[in-house]
Amino acid sequence: MGKHKTGRNSKGKPLGFKTIIKPSRKAVQTHYQKLKGIIDSHKAAPQEGLIQHLNPVIRGWCNYYSTVVSKETFSQMDDFLYWKLARWGRKRHLNKTGKWVARKYWQKVDNRKWVFATRSEANPMQLRTHAETPIVRHAKVKGEASPYDKNCKYWSTRMGKQPGISKRVARLLKKQKGKCAHCGRTFYEEDVMEIDQCDSFPVKPLESTWILRHKQELGKNPFGVTKTTRYRWRCKSAPRGVSRESISPIEETGYQIGEAGIKGG
Known part of the structure; x- marks a missing residue:
């Protein structure tokens, strides 16, 4: 590993390598075969039916591997799935060109291009991609x-x-x-x-x-204003981005923030 980051054992001694957990090759192949089977069994089904059967499988598999190093694997699965769907579209329209098939089944949704989605303008049904699943690392118990x-x-x-x-x-x-x-x-x-x-x-x-x-609690003003009346404050400190000068205490009701427009009560 040299000067790069390396793993350490329980005593803090460098190991010279770092363990990276990724989806196994067998798991990737099993997942692809499942997607392939769904596409092959829906050759004559409408696009909406195919998307409805693919999305739950993609969502569940991605959520399972969302805590490990799997972003690159997700992108590869999207590439494999694209070519499989392209063949699915070409077989449905043997007399049409690939450009015509692409315009029929792949749309532009918001700022995203090449989205496998229906042509409905109001609420198009779109296929979920593997890469859009966020990677969330497992947090150790404190x-x-x-x-x-x-x-x-x-x-x-x-x-x-x-x-x-x-x-x-x-x-x-x-x-x-x-x-x-x-x-x-x-x-x-x-x-x-x-x-x-x-x-x-x-x-x-x-x-x-x-x-x-x-x-809300009844007690002394936490900002040091010396008065005999009691004040009720929602928090023990000023809200983020708000200075002490912009806060005016209100007897028995909390506080209000002048320009921010936030009022206690």
Whole structure:
């Protein structure tokens, strides 16, 4: 390995090599044979039916290998799948040219070209590609954390579910990576949380508008304003990107941000 990064053993000693986990050749061949079988069994089926059968297989296989070094393998599978679909289209239209077949079955969707999709302008059904699956590395468990140490916030952030915490709170913890949506600080075991709306409260609450933040508390002003009245603050610090001067405390109701347009309450 020389000056490049190398793997280390449990004692920190360099090994001279680095282990890279990739999808095996057998797994790639098995997956390709499965895609090939689906395409061959849908020679006379419409394009929508073929896409409906291919997408679940591609999604499941990519999600399984999304935590290892598989980006290059995903791109290769997309190349193999393209040529197989090209043959599928040519066999369906023996009297047409390859250019005509390409225009019929491959479209331009948004900024993406050569998308195997239907010609519907409103909501075209498109084939999922392997390469669009994001690679998410497996995060090691922090320190001596254990599912039995009653640290529900940490395990909810990590897993998206945890006994003792509602499903909605657990999903928001995982979505926000364990941080407050208002001040950006990490939730700790002793912190009290509450669910709020990120924008003005809609007529019908939507899950996409929910955020998790520190619960309002009664106490002294955390910014050092010396007054005898009590103040209620949503977080222990100012929101990200907001200066202390732009915040004016409101007795018993929280705070408001002048130009930012955010109000406590």
